[in-house]
Amino acid sequence: MIVELAILLPFIMAAVIPFIYRRFKKVHIGWLVLAVPVVLFSILTTYIPRIVNGQTFTKTYEWIPSFNISFTTYLDGLSMIFSLLITGVGSLVILYSIFYLSTKESLHHFYCYLLLFMGAMLGVVFSDHLMVLYAFWELTSVSSFLLIAFWHHRKASRAGARKAMTITVTGGVAMLAGFLTLYTIAGTFSIRELIADVGIIQEHALFIPAMILVLLGAFTKSAQFPFHIWLPDAMEAPTPVSAYLHSATMVKAGIYLVARMSPVFGGHEVWFWAVAGVGIITLFWGSFNAVRQFDLKALLAYSTVSQLGLIMSLFGLGSAAHALGYSQESLLYTQATFAALFHLINHSTFKGALFMMVGIVDHEVGTRDIRRLGGLMALMPFTFSIAVIGSMSMAGLPPFNGFLSKEMFFTATVDILTLNIFSIESFGLLFPVIAWFASVFTFVYSAIIVGRTFFGKLQPERLEKPPHEAPIGMLIPPFILVAVVVGIFFFPNVLGRNILGPAMKSIYPSFPTKELIVDISPWHFNTALLMTIGVIIVGVLLYRSLPKWRAVYQLFSQKYTLNAYYERIIGFSESKSGWFTRLYMNGNLTYYFIYIYVIFVGIVAGYFVLSDAFVWSPAKDSAIEYYEFILLFIMVFAAVALLFTKGRITAVLLNGVLGYSVAFFFVIFRAPDLALTQLVVESVTTALFLLCFKFLPDLTKENISRAVKFSKATISILVGATVTLIGLTVLHYEKFMPISTYFEDSYNLAGGKNIVNTILGDFRAFDTMLEVVVLFIAGLGIYTLIKLKAKKGETDIEN
């Protein structure tokens, strides 16, 4: 019950916010929104003891049973970690945003999108059904798009939003294809059933394609190399959004998917190398590029990319245990997964604090450019201490939680060398080596954050505002986070036993939980510690000599960066599709009609001729009277004359002649109701035409060439001929009995003696009601067209 509530509550609140927003003139509406994650977080924590005891909570609602789609929620150890992050970090971020965003911003939009995201993200981690998971997954992309473009008057925001959307949704579609492939293999969308059927799935020929497709979804979402390019551009979002979506939660959806699916795919060599390989490359590339950034948020973005790579690679390394099955040796490799989950939490804490710190600096000083910052230590002491703790944790230094998980990461990369499958003996050494180099760069950029912002010389003339400490409300959330950073270092096993252990059980269902829990010891001496000492020494040297080797980054030509390729692909497809669209959508109505008619003749007449369907049996026709001949002749004459007439009054009168003749035909053909309606409507239409002529110019001779006239005539004759031939063919079509005999009992069924009227008023009353709706809409349209004038558009949009 509580799990569905957790998904629903943010959505309900998101729907309510726009309506009650106006009542919150004086009070910041964020206080109301804050209640949602706080309540959810507190309720979820009460479930922890039961989750630790191995209980799981599941509930199913049938949604589209015919397509085998049900809304199944599932709460276990793994979804617990993520839901605690979503609600916990969510509470702090919303508290922070109350002080970060002034009431002048369009807050109802902001919190509406933020709550949408929160609900969607909880939906992703609580869904057991792959299709439902996919729907929530894409909803997180959409809400992220809306939040990045929150300041949509800025061009960079719009571009960043589009880039994020394009890349993550492309991956999402690939993931959908992967899910469908899994469905064809196993015949189920339920993740738990897939895990149970893992034997069949791994034997199947489509196993590898399904795996690659699912991984594409995870890698694009979690900004893994080479799809990471959207994350730095997403930093155009307001800082609370960056802290929440683009470092703590949404970008970890891909990691969640990898963790969730590893019982299905893990244990295969391709999975091991794809996840661990891509992860470790991302780790290095992200940290290497973070060092070159001047914008603090861009630096943090690359650092997030790098840290996500670290977590990803740990999941890859941990999947080796799936290949070996349960044994005392394979337990060694499960420790990588344990480290991954541990770092997942640690990263959210210290990176969240750092983002908030950068937001404070930006807010109070007006810039995030490290070339303009410096010497803020004395002026902003609290912010400074947050920065120091966050950065040291990120660099992997004691006494902070980042140190512990970084040590476990080093240990995992060294331990993997003992593995004797997956051709580890040839490439395995790359893991500790790349990990070590990446950590050196991590140390360097962590030092840059603190050193370039808070030490050095203050340059007040280059700052937008005189620097001063932030309000207490903005300091509390990051202080809570850094308190957690320190707390985890001293009591890591509380976290390990209660949160990480149950999640390990979800990833390794066949292993006994007790043995999966690693005893984390803050004080240790091993290879990893030696590696860390090396990192510190080399890192300090590199930081000191940064101006000397910064030129390394100039070696990469701007033309060949991934971003340049992305821009080129987007630019190319935009210009080509624009060219193609302009080719036929030229703005001239006549052309659009020609397309319709040519396609009509081509397909309908073409198929008609090909299938040789023409039948004509004039013998079955009814007799013809002389007055009918006269009427026919009048109509043909009026129609042809309509083509050649020059005066508009004549034209309208000729149309009237046609209409009244049709009414006569209705009389002859035993349709008195039609005749009456037609007479009235024709009269009103003619009057309307004449009324409009007051405002319209007279008909002019159309200056068009003979060739154009000829082609128009050809199209017209072809269309007319097509209609005639088909009409003649269906005239005496008698395969089905008419259904009208049913309506002839109208007096008993509907109490009316006029059959046509009973059809309209009783048998098909809904059709008639909708017809009235059409009339109403037409009336509205007419009123609007006459009354309303276009407003002068406000043009504060940057282009």
Add this chain to the structure above:
Amino acid sequence: MESLIVILVGILVAVATYLILSRTVIRVILGTAVLSHAVHLLILTVGGLKKGDVPLLSQSDGPYTDALPQALILTAIVISFAVTAFVLVLAYRMYGTNGTDDFSKLGGSSDE
């Protein structure tokens, strides 16, 4: 009789098509009006002509003409009237805004 009506419908459709393909807005609207006449006749004809009495229970004991096409056409007449009225006002607005009744001179706006 039926065949002749269908041929008449064909002629009307051809005329309507030619009018719709012209540049002047009034001709196009007239074309749509003619087209709806043609279609109404076609529906009635395909339903069968002169096969029975007027579909009024009080007037005869049957057999009756098929009443369903008549009901359909009645709806269609009303809707085509609504559309014609709307399009006429659209033409009025188009002339007022753009100063022309010639479609070939309209080509979308550049800031799309």
